Amino acid sequence: MLAAADRAHYVTTKEELADRYGRGPRPIRRRVFWVTVATAAILSVAGLSWLTVSNSLDDVGFDETGYELVDARTVTVSFQATPPAGTSFACAVQALDEDFGIVGWRVIEYPASEEITRALVETIPTVAQATTGTVQSCWAT
Missing domain, CATH: 2.60.40 (Immunoglobulin-like)
Incomplete structure (x- = not known):
């Protein structure tokens, strides 16, 4: 059986896991980047959709x-x-x-x-x- 001091050694904290596997709090810059990319993609799709619809309105x-x-x-x-x-x-x-x-x-x-x-x-x-x-x-x- 392990002593209390030895068991404490096997308990891993969130910080230790983050250091071990590279997961830490995400910097705000990364979130801003992905929000910007998603917004640009949505605006591009909306713009192309509008061009398609507006061109077909005058189609003969x-x-x-x-x-x-x-x-x-x-x-x-x-x-x-x-x-x-x-x-x-x-x-x-x-x-x-x-x-x-x-x-x-x-x-x-x-x-x-x-x-x-x-x-x-x-x-x-x-x-x-x-x-x-x-x-x-x-x-x-």
Whole structure:
């Protein structure tokens, strides 16, 4: 059996454990650093989220519904556009040759309307024989 003096030797205080394993009171600088890092991360995510939402508010969707090769110098492109209600928009429509080179290009502007989906047909003059007609992009104006 151990004497009282020997048992006291085996009792470890919090300070001894902290010295042994390197756990001491955390300095305030470390907490400030992590609070700053967390705040910066939250603000970055919030900023990127806002940019994503604000850019999509003015997004103009479109779906090509067909094209027709009218003659060697003309193509018509049919498509549906879905702009935000009450927003004017523009679309870039192009005609391509068999090597996917652009042989005709036109930007068409459309006035604002309360219609959600608008069916459109546009004629594109070309400088050479085209094999297809497409909508390159649409955007709010």
